Amino acid sequence: DAMVIQNPRYQVTQFGKPVTLSCSQTLNHNVMYWYQQKSSQAPKLLFHYYDKDFNNEADTPDNFQSRRPNTSFCFLDIRSPGLGDAAMYLCATSREGQAREQYFGPGTRLTVT
Amino acid sequence: GNSVTQMEGPVTLSEEAFLTINCTYTATGYPSLFWYVQYPGEGLQLLLKATKADDKGSNKGFEATYRKETTSFHLEKGSVQVSDSAVYFCALSDKAGANNLFFGTGTRLTVIP
Numbered sequence: 001d002a003m004v005i006q007n008p009r010y011q012v013t014q015f016g017k018p019v020t021l022s023c024s025q026t027l028n029h030n031v032m033y034w035y036q037q038k039s040s041q042a043p044k045l046l047f048h049y050y051d052k053d054f055n056n057e058a059d060t061p062d063n064f065q066s067r068r069p070n071t072s073f074c075f076l077d078i079r080s081p082g083l084g085d086a087a088m089y090l091c092a093t094s095r096e097g098q099a100r101e102q103y104f105g106p107g108t109r110l111t112v113t
Numbered sequence: 114g115n116s117v118t119q120m121e122g123p124v125t126l127s128e129e130a131f132l133t134i135n136c137t138y139t140a141t142g143y144p145s146l147f148w149y150v151q152y153p154g155e156g157l158q159l160l161l162k163a164t165k166a167d168d169k170g171s172n173k174g175f176e177a178t179y180r181k182e183t184t185s186f187h188l189e190k191g192s193v194q195v196s197d198s199a200v201y202f203c204a205l206s207d208k209a210g211a212n213n214l215f216f217g218t219g220t221r222l223t224v225i226p
Contacts, residue, residue, distance in 0.1 A: 004156075042202060042216035043157070090156055101147065102214060104156035 003027070004105035006091050012111045013081050021076040021108045023091030032074040033102065034066060035090040043090055049074060050096065078110075086112045115140050119203050119217030126193055126224050134188040134220045136177075136203035144207040146170075146179050146186040147214070151200045160188075160201070193224045 004025045013019040023032065030051050035043035047056045049068045063085070065077040078085055088109050092102040120135040138144065145164045149157040161170030166181035175190045186203060203217040 006156075040219070040221075042218050045213060048213070092157075101159045101162060102157075104149075104158065106154075106156045 004091055004093055004103050006089075006105035006108050008108060009106060010109050010111070012113060013078075014113055015083065016080045019078050019081055019110065021078075021089050021091075021110070023074045023076070023105055024072050025091075025093045025103075026072070027093055027103060028071060029093035029095050029103070030071070031094045031096055032068060033092040033094075034064075034074070034076050035092065037088040037090055037107070039087075046076070081110070081112045083112050086110055115144070115205060115207060115215045117203050117205055117215055117217035119220055121218070121220070123221040123223060126222070128195055128224055128226050129192045130224075132188070132190040132193045132197075132222065134201055134203075134222070136186045136188065136217060138184050138186065138203075138205050140184075140205055140207050142207045144205040146177070147204045147206070148175070148177055148186070148188050149202045149204060149216075151202065151219070153199070157202065193222070195224045195226055198222055198224050 007022045033048040034046045036046055037043040045057050046060045046064055047066055063079050068074045088107045090107045091105040094100045094102045116139045118137050147162045148160040150160045151157045161172040163170040163179035166179055169178045177186050177188045179186055200219045200221045202219045204214045206214050
C-alpha cells in the first residue's frame, strides 16, 4: 500500500544532543511537510518542500532544519533539542494544488531528557 | 489572514447520539475546507473535504457543508459509535501551490457505550 512512513515512532534524546527524524513516502507526491504537534494542540507547520524548494515558516526556530535528498525521503534535524521541543512530529505529503489532501504519517514522538 | 475556530471540547456522547462539532473560518481568498480525524497514537487522516461554497463532504456517516454566508463547516453525524472516539480537526487551505493547511485547535470526542 502506498503510504507515508516515519521512523522511529518513538525517539528519546538528551538536552542539546542533535537528533534526526525520518520520513519516507511511496505516493510520489511532490510536496512534503513537517508539523510539530504538542499535547492537546493543533499541528503547527514548521516547513515544507515543494519539489526541491524549501519553504520555512516565519516562526520556525533556527534550531529546526530539514533535508530532502530525493522525492521519497525527507528528514527533520533538530540541532540542539530543548525540553520545549518535546512533541509529536508529523510528516505529510500531497500533490500540488489547493484542494489536494495531505497524507500523514503516524508521527514520531520525541522525548527530551 | 487565515484562521479556523473550532468548538472547544471535550465532547462526551452516548452511543447512537447525534454529533455536531462547530467550525468557522476566516480566509482571505476562497479556501478549501477539510475535516481530519486523529485516533489515539496515530497521525491525521482526512475524513472529508469541500472545495467550494454549498459543497457537502461526506464519509463514514459524517457530513459537513461549506457555508460561505456563515463562513462555517460544521461536522455532523446522525448516530455516533464508540469507534468514532478521536480528536477532530477542522482545517482550511487557500494556497493554489503547496496546499498549506491551517488547523483549528481540535475537538476531542469520547463516545461511551
